[in-house]
Amino acid sequence: MAGDKTTAPPNVAALPLPDASAFSLDGELFAAVFDRRVQVWRTRGGEIIEGWTDPIASPDDSYSCIACCSVQKKHKKDGNLIIVAVGTTNGQVLAIDSTGVIWKSAIHTGSKVVSVHFAKHGRILYTAGMDGVICEFNSRTGESKDSIKASKKPINSFTISHDEKFMGISSKITRLFSVNEKREILRIPSGADPIQMMSVSDDGRFLVSCGENHKEVQVWSCDHDSCITVSTASLAMQNQPKLLDCTKSSSYGDGGIVLAVSKKGVVHVWHLQTLSQDEVMPTKISVKNSHDKKGRIPIISAKLCDANEDNTVKVHVAFVSPNILQFKVVDLDDTCKDINLVAEYDTLALQDMVSPQERDLVQETKAPANNKEAAEPVLQESANPCHQGKTNKRMSSVLDCTNDTIKEVNPEYSLDEPTMEEKLASLNLLNKSEITKEQSPSLAPPSADSVHILLKQALRADDHTELLKCLYNRDEKVIVKSISLLTPTDVVKLLKFSVLLIQSRGATLVCLLPWLQALLCRHMSCILSQDSSLMLLNSLYQLIDARTSTFKSALQLSTSLDYLLSEFPDEESDDEATPPIIYEDKDTDDEDSEVDAMETDGESQDQELGDVTDASEHSDGIPIAAEIFKKAGTYDEKRLFGVTTLDVVRSKTFYAGKANVPVTDVNVPVVGGHAGITILTLFSQETLETNALSYEDIKALTKRTQDGGTEVVEAKAGKGSATLSMVYAGAVFANACLKGLNGVPDIIECSFVQSTVTELPFFASKVKLGKNGVEQVLGLGELSGFEKEGLENLKGELKASIEKGIKFANEN
Incomplete structure (x- = not known):
């Protein structure tokens, strides 16, 4: 059992290592392939956030490389999307997100994919194959944007600098390319052994490399003006490296920071004051087995991040334990002092299943009733060196980020070692009255x-x-x-x-x-x-x-x-503020007061955007507002909107639930009006690959969207309405208006506005928002037969609501 302190962990050397693994550019994510299962971890907490079983689904193919990133979605409010790219030995490239495989490419067919790299905040994916071709893809669609024949010989290694300006390609001849210009800048002189792995600094001023079966990391200085590359230093290691990384130094203008992970799983980091400094000692980072002082756990991957001017740099490391992957962030300086990390196996098995507090509560229920019995386990622990300092050690939490950053670790010293007072108490050498006096407050529940x-x-x-x-x-x-x-x-x-x-x-x-x-x-x-x-x-x-x-x-x-x-009551508004004009129609008894409000705003707010929200039984708010503004001489059809975003939110949510896709990936236009059958959802224009809903499903979802407000009220038995959903929808539309006012291009939302899309004077459809309000009223697009029928059916009721609103405004 994982919690059994007397059982030693299995032999670390026998544990499976990933077929491929990689950190994201910022080190916050880590992706790996274990036993044909692709998984992504969040390194700060150590929890798995995504997983897919054998996405290539081909027993004759295997995984050769992997990359991951967090991509900002179109709307910031929707959060980020995790995308993973994998390459295979048969030349396939796959992109995966939370929905599964989003696209495949066989552009390197028959040739092993050597490396995959994300760039441009995850929007671009670069791939390199042993066919000598470098390809550039749109990471979301798989569209091939560009490709270059970088080498006539097989590519051994492909890397992109941290600033994404340079890429290094090693083959029989090693070359440095400009990412933007897609042209060769310089070459590294070819030696007896071709370069097998390399890394380029984020200014392209130097790069590091290693040949096959070599135990030295070679440092190269690059002069872009004269197109000359010179070997300046050779950094020795005890074992061959399996991974390289480098970055420019913020402290030493003529130096740099180099990282290498040996095949034995030890990280070496060199702080070079100058590129020609080859006598510098590295800082070594290793992981020890807490149950075996001689045992060592191999680090499978590491990455440099955040080089600071105070000579420090953060190193993200990942290593395999008997239960799960572990991650640490180590703060290194240039003192060359080795770091020994310790893996705590007895805590890892339950880390993701039981919280530390739940374990504490269990231990408290098993605690002995008297002090004598409570002291005995302490003495037994002290007598057994294998268990000393383990039982009471605080277990790491997913939310406890302080354990993820290590400045210096000394495995011989433990903060959990009992104090002298506790040791004396365990030997009954303290006055019992003092012990009772000190322990008594803990028996009472906290106030x-x-x-x-x-x-x-x-x-x-x-x-x-x-x-x-x-x-x-x-x-x-x-x-x-x-x-x-x-x-x-x-x-x-x-x-x-x-x-x-x-x-x-x-x-x-x-x-x-x-x-x-x-x-x-x-x-x-x-x-x-x-x-x-x-x-x-x-x-x-x-x-x-x-x-x-x-x-x-x-x-x-x-x-x-x-x-x-x-x-919740509305707060008193600031007299000096100029809020948007927002009205909500509830019932006909309130219309007189609303007209008064519109008349007041029509006289004073002539340059503002007007947002009118109709209740579920009305679509006459916009016609009323338009007539009031016309009487005041301030009407501008581009600045008066009917907010129908709640219908869009509901249609997206209902569609996503039925199609089993993330709601953030759904976009369903809603046209017509904002009441009952006047709400027409254009589900046929949702372009997801999963758009295979039946006619009956579409019909039911349309009806549910039209009756969404009633459904919420009935579900809450009259004790509430969809107020939170309305607040959210209003915020979405207000945010879109603000973006348009600030000049953000291509802001499209559905809104009920003055329109020529149909014969009706007002109609809800997609509109393009800009600095002047409505820049363009877009058409309906291609409609299905069901949607054409719904369009004709809604016109009569919507026309009646519009005429009712105009008549009411003119008579009052």
Whole structure:
């Protein structure tokens, strides 16, 4: 068993190593292929975030190289997308995301793919094959953008500099190319042995290489003006290297930093003050087996990141343990002091399954009742050197980032070693009354004041481990008192931590929920006053919604979120601010007051964008507003919008659920009006490959989108509405308007505007937003037979709503 302290781990040398592995450019992600399974880890927490079983699906082919990156989606609010590229020995290149294989290419057919590299923030993928060809692809679509015949001979190694300006290609002749110009800049003189691996610095001023069966890393100085390359230094190693990396030094203008990983799994890092300095001693990073002082665990990969002016550089390392991959970030300086990392096997097996606090609670329930029995295990531990210092060692947490950065590790010294007082107590050499006096406070449950103090300290120190300890207190009075005493800054920090905790540790959600409910109930005004609150609440809503099938209490919290936000009163507006004009039609009894509001705004807000949101039973808000503005002489058809984004949000969500695809990848236009059958979803224009829904599915999804508001109200039994969804949709459209006003090109959203798309004077369709509002009203595009029928059916009702609005405005 993983938790059995008496069982030594298996022989490390017998453990399988990955077929291919690589860090992302920033070191935050790590991808590897183990036993034909491709997986991606987040290095800061060590958790697996993506995985695919044998995407090439060909037993005659195998994996030769891999790369990964985090790509910014089209809309920042949608977050980032993880993309992995793999190359095979038969010349295939595959790109994979959360949905699976998104494209394949056989451009290197019959030749092994030597290397794959992402560039341009993940938008571009470069590949190199033994056929001598370098290819450039669009990473999302697989479109081939360019290719060059870099060598007539097979390529041994291909690399791109950190700044993505230079690429090195080693074959019988080694060349340095310009990435932008796709031309050769200079060559490295050919020797007796061709270069098997290389790395180029991020200014192209020097590169490092190693030949086959060589134990030296060669440093080359590159003069781009004279196109001359000179060997300046030779860095000796005890074993052959299997990986190279280099970067320019921020401290030494004429030097650089070189990294090599030996085949034995030891990282060597040289700080070169000058490129000709070959007598410098390297800093070595190795990993030791905690159960065997003579045992060593091989490091499978390493990467240089963040070279600073204070002579320090961060080194990301990855190594295999008997249970999982482990990652560390080591801060190195130029003192050449070796670093020994220690792998703790007894904690890794349960790291992703049980939290440290849950393990502590289990241990507490098994604790002996009296001091004499409690002291005996301490003595037994001390007597056994194999176990000393292990049982009480704090286990690492996915959220505990402080354990991921190591400045200096001395395996002979442990912070968990008992103090002298504890040792005396274990030998019964202290006065028993003193022991009882000191231990008595811990027997009482923590008070609200003590938890509040610990909670504030943990939030301000960003100590996730202590935060978890506080959240495991489920006393209602303690929770309410502690939450009520938080400052606004602490409130937002706790909300952010809650979202992060739900994302990474679903098992702790049960303990988190009472705290989260108290936080929302007592500090909603504070949360909504923060700029980032809307996105946090939206993320929280989505996370809770995704877990309602597992946690009953999560469903209660989901309802509370909608209910709290729907009942929350509006803050008093700043007199000096000029907010957008937003109206919401609810029922006919409110129309008189709304007309007054429109008349007031029509006289004063002549240069602003007007956003009108109709309720689910109306599509007459825009006609009313247009008539009011016309009377005031301030009407501008380009600056008055009907917000129909809620229909778009619902259609995307319903489609994604039915087609089993990420909602962030879905784009379904919604046209017509904003009430009942006037809402027409154009599902046929969703271009995903998974767009294979049946006619019955399309018909049902269209009906569900039209009745979306009613569905939410009925689900909540009249205790709330889709207020949070409306807030989110309004934010999406407002953000699009702001982007247009700021000159961001090609901002397309659906909106109900004055239009000539049909014979109706107002109609919802795609519009292009710009600095003047509506830059262009786009057409409907090609419609399916079902959509053409729906278009004709909606015209009568939509026309009646428009005429009703115009008539009402003219009569009042």
